Amino acid sequence: MKKIALAFIFQLFIFTNYSNAAISNWQKEINNSSSIRVLASYYKNSLTQKIDYTKPVIGVEFKLKSGWKIYGKDSGDIGIEPKFDFSQSTNYQKHQIFWPQSTMIEEDFGDVIYKYSVYKNNVIIPINLNFSQAQKNQKISFTVNYGLCKEICIPVSKEFIINLGQDIDIEALTKIDKFHPKELVGEKIIKTSKSKSPQKHGLLFMMVIAVIGGAILNIMPCVLPVLSIKLLSIIKKSTATVTKIRYAFFATIMGILSCFVIFAVLAIIIKATGNSLGWGLQFQNPYFLIFLIIILVFFTANLLGIYEVNIGQNLTNIINKKVTKNERKKKIFITNYLSGILAVLLATPCSAPFLGSAISFALVQDYIVIILMFFAIGLGFSLPYIILLFAPKLVYLLPKPGKWMEVFKQVMSGFLMATIIWLVYVLIGIIGNLPAYLVSFITVAMVGCLRIKSNKIKYILITVFITSLFTVPFLLKKDKDIRVAQYNSIWQNFVEDEIKGYISQGKVVVIDVTADWCVTCKINKIRVLENSEIIKELQKDDIMAMQADITRPNSKVMEYLAKNNRYAIPFNAIYGPNAKNGILTSELLTKKELLLAIQKARGN
Secondary structure: OHHHHHHHHHHHHHHEEEEOOOEOOOEEOHHHOEEEEEEEEOOEOOOOOOEOOOOOEEEEEEEEOOOOEEEOOOOOOOOOOOEEEOOOOOOEEEEEEOOOOOEEEEEEEOOEEEEEEEEOOEEEEEEEEEEOOOOOOOEEEEEEEEEEEOOOEEEEEEEEEEEOOOOOOHHHHHHHHOOOOEOOOOOOOOEOHHHOOHHHHHHHHHHHHHHHHHHHHOOOOOOHHHHHHHHHHHHOOOOOOHHHHHHHHHHHHHHHHHHHHHHHHHHHHHHHHHHHOOOOOOOOOHHHHHHHHHHHHHHHHHHOOOOOOOOOHHHHHHHHHHHHHHHHOOOHHHHHHHHHHHHHHHHOOOOOHHHHHHHHHHHOOOHHHHHHHHHHHHHHHOHHHHHHHHOHHHHHHOOOOOOHHHHHHHHHHHHHHHHHHHHHHHHHHHHOHHHHHHHHHHHHHHHHHOOOOOHHHHHHHHHHHHHHHOOHHHHHHHHHHHHHHHHHHHOEEOOHHHHHHHHHOOOEEEEEEEOOOOHHHHHHHHHHHOOHHHHHHHOOOOEEEEEEEOOOOOHHHHHHHHHOOOOOEOEEEEEEOOEEEEEEOOOOOOHHHHHHHHHHHHOO
């Protein structure tokens, strides 16, 4: 009995860290790849300046060996952040995790880009707890599950039982305070800048950008000559009073703002129609991204002088005739109101990086924001006229058209090209590398067609290319999706007891142990297991593919790994009539290695 009792105590000591102190002992993992401990303490309420015994704070501290990592909160589909289970704690109600700043990593596997966040070296994850009753010697019992990764990934599960004392533990609280979003040590709890509203700040910032973008349009080659001539013609009329001049500027401003309000209404209608059709004007939608790329490519080609845009030329001519006619009749308001509209129409072929960013931001917002953003663009475009309302003679300081305008066009086209590259990068994350690169290739070919002299051939080719942009990349993506669907249909749930039965039937059993937080598993999947040749092989009648997922703790799978002297993943094994004990592959799987193992297991 003594031996049994000692053995029980020994097991309890190994698998559970029990502490009467506010800082637990370190629990180490295989090869000292990681160590984990818990810090806990009460802290003073910011209002009462008294300890609230129902709301302690704990910090789960990870110390990671060089090269090893755990996942953070924003890990997408590839990583799983640490999970905390407090259900065994007495009086437990809820908890709130404060994720510290993590490192974002991007990895390119084939035509897929995985983005995930990780913690390295040393990090403390603070957690606020809520208990239903106040107890000075509160016992906290919880489990931590996480994935520990390097070239291989180890699923880790640790249990902690820790007793809080009656007072604040300054040492524990000071360490947690470095990673907590509130100041825990001191007389007051001070909220950090995280309490600011990013949405309001974002809207104000983008409206400023919109005003700048609108203002820049005035010095674009399409607009500046017309602006200069128009303003100088008003100022040089010696018979005009300052009041009439200001009235003329006011009318021009109204014409400009009216146009941009109409643009906002049109954008709202397009967005409403697009949403009802499931198009959804947002950056997660590949069709919308391709649409933006096409528009920006045409604007860039125009700035580089590859072709000339004559948007609404007929309408422009009509308005220009109306302006001249009303000038003769001395109708100041109508004349200058139409001049404002004319200036906007002339500005449409021109673009600028600020303006493109503002419009892109506007189109993914609600209707009120769309109106505000387009109004801000109009306000920026009207800025010279607004300034001249108060100081008309400043018109003489306007820069004169010259060679500098060509340099400016080149700079603007460079910014637009950078925007296009960014959009292609975003597109890669949605439809994959190959389809996105194809979009780039077709777009470049389309720009080349703009040099063709024959309008008929040019427009036919452009139509073909635009149609291809919205079809061909998605056919490639569809083919990829079909292969993924085939891959998913192959694998059966892992049941260890069934392996011998399949072997007795003369079948080959392929085992794959994986997890969402295992990067190397993802590499094996993309490079090998999703390969068309491997899929074809696994679909054969004499093969049974079984997959075990340990994204969440699974004791049966871990026992199976231990039988094979493995404690980490990826893990692949092939069983068959000629390999009843299984053939284990290397962690970084290759197509050749897997096919040879299958042949050997068959007895070929």
